Amino acid sequence: MDKEIRAITRLGVEIKLNTALGRDVTIDGLFKDGYKAVYLAIGAHKDLQLNIPGEDGEGVLSSVDFLRRVFLGELTKLEGRAVIVGGGNVAIDTARSALRLGTDKVTILYRRTRAEMPAYEYEVEDALAEGIDIQYLTAPQQILTKDNKVIGVQCIKMELGEPDSSGRRRPVPVPGSEFIVETDWVLPAIGQTPESAFLADTSGLEISRWGTIEADPVTFATNVEGVFAGGDAHTGPWVAIGAVAHGREAAISISRHLRGEDLRAGREPVEFPQENFVPVPEDIEKIPRAKQAHISMAERTAGFAEVELGFTEEQAKAEAAKCLNCMSCCECFECVTACQAEAVEHWMEEQEITLDVGSVILAPGADTFDPSVIDTYLYGKHPNVVTSIEFERILSASGPFQGHMIRPSDHKEPKKIAWIQCVGSRNVQHCDNGYCSAVCCMYAIKEAIVANEHSDEPLDTAIFFMDMRTYGKDFEKYYNRAKEDYGVRFIRSRIHSIDPADDDNLALQYVDESGEIKEEEFDMIVLSVGLQPSSDAIGLANRLDIELNHYNFAETSSFEPVKTSREGIYVCGSFRDCKDIPISVMEASAAAAAAATPLQEARNTMTTIKEYPTEQVVAGEEPRVGVFVCNCGINIGGVADVPAVAEYAETLPNVVYVDQNLFTCSQDTQERLREAVQENSLNRVVVAACSPRTHEPLFQETIREVGLNPYLFEMANIRDQNTWVHQQDKEAATEKAKDLVRMAVARASLLDPLQPVTLGLNKNGLVVGGGVAGMVAAVTLADQGFPVDLVELSDKLGGNALKLRETWKGEDIGKYLEQLVNRVQKHKKIKVHFNSKVSGNTGFVGNFETILENVEDPAQKITVQHGVTVVATGGKPFKPTEYLYGEDERVLTHLDFDGRLKENGDAIKKADKAVFIQCVGSREPERPYCSKVCCTHSMESALKLKELNPDMDVYILYRDVRTYGFREDVYKEAREKGVFFIRYSLEQKPQVSNGDGQLKVQVHDPILNRDVVIPTDLLILAAAILPNEAKEVAENMKIGQNAEGFFLEAHAKLRPVDLGSDGLFLCGLAHYPKSIDESIAQAQAAAARAATVLAKDVITLEAVKAVVEPDLCAVCLTCVRTCPYEVPYIGEEGAAVIDPAGCRGCGACVAECPGKAISLQHFTDRQLIAKCDALLL
Amino acid sequence: MRLNYPSNVKIINVPCTGRVDILHLLKAVEDGADGVYVAGCLEGDCHYLTGNLKAKKRVNYVKKVLEGIGMEPERVEMYNMSAAEGARFAEIAREFTQRIQELGPSPVRSGAKAA
Amino acid sequence: MKAGSKLEKVFAAGHFAVTGELGPPRGADAHHIHEKAEYLKGMVESVNVTDNQTAVVRMASMAVCRLLLDMGIEPNLQMVCRDRNRLAIQADLLGASALGIKNVLCLSGDHQKFGDHPQAKNVFDIDSIQLIAVLKKMRDEGKLINDHECEGIPQYFIGAAVNPFADPFEFRVTRLKKKIDAGVDFIQTQCIYNMEKFHTYMQQAYDQGLTEKCYVMAGITPLKSVGMARYMQKFVPGLDVPEEYIERLKGVDKKKQGDEGIKIAIEQIQEMKETKGIAGVHVMAIEWEERVEEIVSGAGLLPRPEVS
Amino acid sequence: MVVAEQKPIEEILVMVADFNKVLLTGCKGCVTVCCSGGQKEVGILASALKIARKKEGREIEIDEITLERQCDPEYVDQLEEPIASNKYDAVLSMACSVGPQYIAKRYEDILVYPCLNTTFIGGALEHGVWAEFCQACGSCGIHNFGALCPIARCAKSLMNGPCGGSAGGKCEISPETDCVWHLIYERMSRLGQLDKMGNVVMFKDWTSSRDGGPRKMVREDLKQ
CATH class of the missing domain: 3.40.50 (Rossmann fold)
Structure with a gap:
């Protein structure tokens, strides 16, 4: 109550205490004092009178007053006998209270029968049980007194006659049935009424015959203008919530009244349709409500202890079990009323919407594999076998254990955890998922590392795998860190079974590489579940009539990686192929580019520009x-x-x-x-x-x-x-x-207030690099209507693709390249600069200026202006320095081999034996990354050899086979076609020799556990991919490079094609080794990101800028020397000038300015010191 | 990561530690702060290239000023951490708080009280 | 004859001259001067008396010169530009002449930063080359800087120092020539250790005919120990101590390093005697005057010639 | 410009030890440019002094004002209002020593203290690094020395350097100090004027320098 009152006063309400209406103020008087509205909430405090003789005798007590005094502890004893008149809850309360105060006998007089008694049934029962006498059909006629002291009540018997206006039958006295009930106390409890006598001065205020104030049931306005009434004063005694509701409604009315608005508009009570109620099924057994136990009668009458003991546990459960579990809304509509945002709508129905669109992008994602179908893994049967997604939740701060890494069975911290790879991937026994899910190796390593970081105790983590596929950018380094810094154990194996062990642990049986069966116990096992298309996605694809591949993923070509079989419908993300976040993000942009290209004319036609009201001028105003x-x-x-x-x-x-x-x-x-x-x-x-x-x-x-x-x-x-x-x-x-x-x-x-700086921009794009990535980026931008300058270092477009034969799917790269080069060269919006390199660059997003230098004639320089830059400087093959490469002409790299095949397939056909060595120059200490494409390339070449000569013995010497995604099919095929696979380790690399003209490869076979020597006619080396030397571009454009010389994207996961500086984008091998389809997708993505800049007419820059107060400037050059971006200069006016377009708002010059002439908007000295002062003073 | 650290650490944010002025640090000390530290990005990782290095120099300057007036230079410090290092942030907050607790309340406040 | 000092005469007679050096005491006690000077008597033609050497306050050079004269030893008055302006310098020079001092060595003076009064204000009104010119003007024209005629013309045998090893090396011979142009009669060099480089320098001077225009005396300072050699190598600007000497000193017992140093000095002097354009040696045995005899006699330069 | 640096704060604290209220004045001229007495440094010094005094339990009140220049009487006049309407115990100046002298001359009854040491006439080598280039000798002859001043920049003000202490292009007094004579040699060499360096430069006339007494410069054409 105190809180409530405080809240009211804080709102500005003035409370005048000790002020009685009628005595101190009148309604008319209030109006005269300037009040415009009066709300009467005076309650119903006056007991109704019996209106019989003797009522003023000593011993007659108002029951409400009696109860109040008992509650306040003022009345603790009532001696003698008591009569209570009335049949409501107040009467019962009074009777039972009187009993507890020590009266000898308590009698209730009620003029109708028990059936008409308004008191709660169970209350009446309790009263009777406590020995209270209830005289039905009895009405008091006169209170008998002696010396003005009550001695009894004269009563008359009644009978029920015709029903009255309340619907109840009217009691009628039975003549001659008078009798006397002896008593010392009489407590009338026949109801209360407002104290309304003082309202008489207000002319015409309508009072009901019950003494209550008449008011409109919706607006609570009385018949007198400006006077409102509610609560018990209006209804007579009623529940508190009703009074609250009246107050609220009346307040709305008063507010409207004061503003001269219609009181009633829109306030009709809501009528909810009844027909939607779910009927209770008829065959349900009806069970009565359970009865609560009571304390003993002696205890009951001895004091005011709680009578009802509550339900027993069994009773409570049984009561709850009575719930019909109808699972449907009972439509009480409480939610409708409760939701302030009006978000709940019961009448909402499924709607069919037709959208007129030019392109559609599908990104329905994938589901994870459900491992419960594989019995041996005990998933769903043992609580400590969880999927990787579940484990992810266990590690999460918002997860089931608030980020504490504990296992489900006993909530103990696990000390040993195993990850099992390829659950539902590379598996055709338990499911049809023959492909590699591409993401599980990395996430398992991540989970193992995070688990190690979460664990207070030393944690033993082991990953059981077939091939560790860490082929993405910086993935191999992460893998190495897991081994070296976190001690994660990587066990090359096949899982045999998982069995429950003691203490909720699990016994993992597996076959190691040498074929030995081993067993190890773990506290917990995480299943690295793979990805698969959801049935919803498949259904969607079928409805849209797009082609799916044999795994039910969307079918696409390598050259148009985000385009489905149906014109105008594009796809991205893991519905196209399993992939991780960066590639998904990249593809999303690529799909956006592909979808936007045919729509370029419609660009900006359906956009709505948000309008804002005119800005309020606050200068000079006091802060509010x-x-x-x-x-x-x-x-x-x-x-x-x-x-x-x-x-x-x-x-x-x-x-x-x-x-x-x-x-x-x-x-x-x-x-x-x-x-x-x-x-x-x-x-x-x-x-x-x-x-x-x-x-x-x-x-x-x-x-x-x-x-x-x-x-x-x-x-x-x-x-x-x-x-x-x-x-x-x-x-x-x-x-x-x-x-x-x-x-x-x-x-x-x-x-x-600050205003953002806007600038115009140049709508040209600059693409550096004329390989596939650069050309696709250029074409994609140009097709969207933006002129492009394409810079190529050599005198020919095509880059590495010129040397490639076909994709792993068998698509002809040469043909594609020819078409692409043709398009680029004929495109009206593309200007190709051959033999050119970037030798200088200035400006910032939207307004770059780049100097292109002719490499043949450095004096020949041109300057191009552009709004964005796409960097696609590409990569090159590593030139092997081992395995007799360059010394024996039978030793080739992939590209050499492709070239030979193109020129003279027959010569190769004659070979009896061919050996491939993987990871030549990759995954080595000086080049700790996987070149990503070589495994697939070797499979493809091996299959080609088998196709040319099925009798040829083909060996692939590998470290891990990394045919991620659907490429796993080629690996499978190679195995089926009889290609031999021998794994080697970095410590025991193959040895190549040439004795007597015979090329021999010696390698340690871990399965046989001995060295084998393979004489061969061909040795194909899967040479690493290196980035092209691009230091000059990096320095000119201020782009970061990693240790291996690949460019650094702005965010490895979330911004995979953006470079660190705005307006610069990246694609192709300059980012990382990748296949042609990924290069193309990334190029489209880079173009899409670039187009988001070029599509605008202005560039809006952050408004927080350093500004110079010229009067204070000492032209000391401090800012000129301090600014990391060389923005400030000394202007003609003799003061430093900071071009807001160039200023990045870091504030370095501000802190340095010796004259305090520069301030950083929004972070001024005053503002910052004010915070400091506020904290400390 | 909701890692607990002492509640006496209160943060005033700036766009870059390069914005932090010698005067700001001194004002905090003057106002009676027991300690002030600047939390910047890792060296070499400044979004604005060298802001954190500038901040470090300014912190060192303030240390010298404090030393000159006979006050513990340890009351101001520069720390470097990346935005991803929540644990380190909390650790530094604890570490610095402990350092300041060991040094006791700022003589600026106790001096004012003594007067 | 310019001044007719013994040194001048020895040169004039074509002898290989020897000079020594004496640092005045940091106090008024002249006792030690006598002790040290005794060791040099008969060993050298003239004894340089340093002037607040290394910017450390010592007894006035001119006073010590007079004491030496009293002992029958010919002094060589060192005079630096650091502590006096042109008034004081000229006054002192006149006084010196009156006291019978004939040899004067003109120096800029070490910067006071390294001395015992680093807070001192230095003067450098004129520099060492200008000082040479002052002496020459007084002697040859009988005039002061302001062209006022002297009453009584002083006679000086004018000396100066050169450091052949300071940078830029190519300019060193030019600077020697400047000193000659200003009027120098004899030169004493900084201590020489890097003989090879010194020969290069001397060759140039010789080729330019400079050794014909003045007498060049090579500076010799015997190394007392490896420590001293290292110190000179590292911390004395313009000194070039080759590693081979240090190795050589290291090669002998620590107690014998001094003897080895003397041996080196003797070898150096012998080499100097054979060098074209070298007219003598200036033996700076700092605080080691007692062994000057050993060096001079070891080099076969005793007895000193008699001239008159 | 005139280059100055703040005095050690310990020294300034001693100067103001007995004061309760002072006026701290900065200068927007040379000392702002050389980052020793501009508005920023005024703020820093004021704060540092206040911290020091709070620490001692006797706070000091410091008003800050930075004048356009303290070496012009008209600007110094701007202190009149604050000095008249406040009871300052002293005025502290963060200008070159001209500043405090001007203030002292203009306000005869108030104590004036310098907070800077005026170091030299020089220039910035880079931000935060200044070096001496001129000694105000009053008769510039640097054209004879490859436009480099041996008076100001040679430790011994030699006119016929370099002396024997020149090593590796550095002066014997400190490895951080360039031997200006080495620089002169290099420049003359580049300009093909080495022969000029072979000439003996004779005595300098110091009358135009401070040695001729406090100097005054009058431009009759400008003088009112």
């Missing part, structure tokens, strides 16, 4: 700060005392409005925020919630929508920097929240 304190569900409110923080915020300087929200970021709160800004004329807004990094833009947008400049906003991070990290000490968290709010308010008061 609104503070919104967020509970963030329980994230903040569960730790810090949010009401206290809010209350504190009200005391801060310049704060004129404070609100607290459950979720400040929710849609309805945004609306409240907007209203608050408008209603309170706020000109600065502070949200005390979570991180500005994630939420600032949302709130800035919100205030912008009500005309406030987005920079007039400040956030106090009381979640990430407070309640999340100080959970243990709630008090400290509350105090810190106050500190943070105070700091935020201090800064907010000093914030100034």
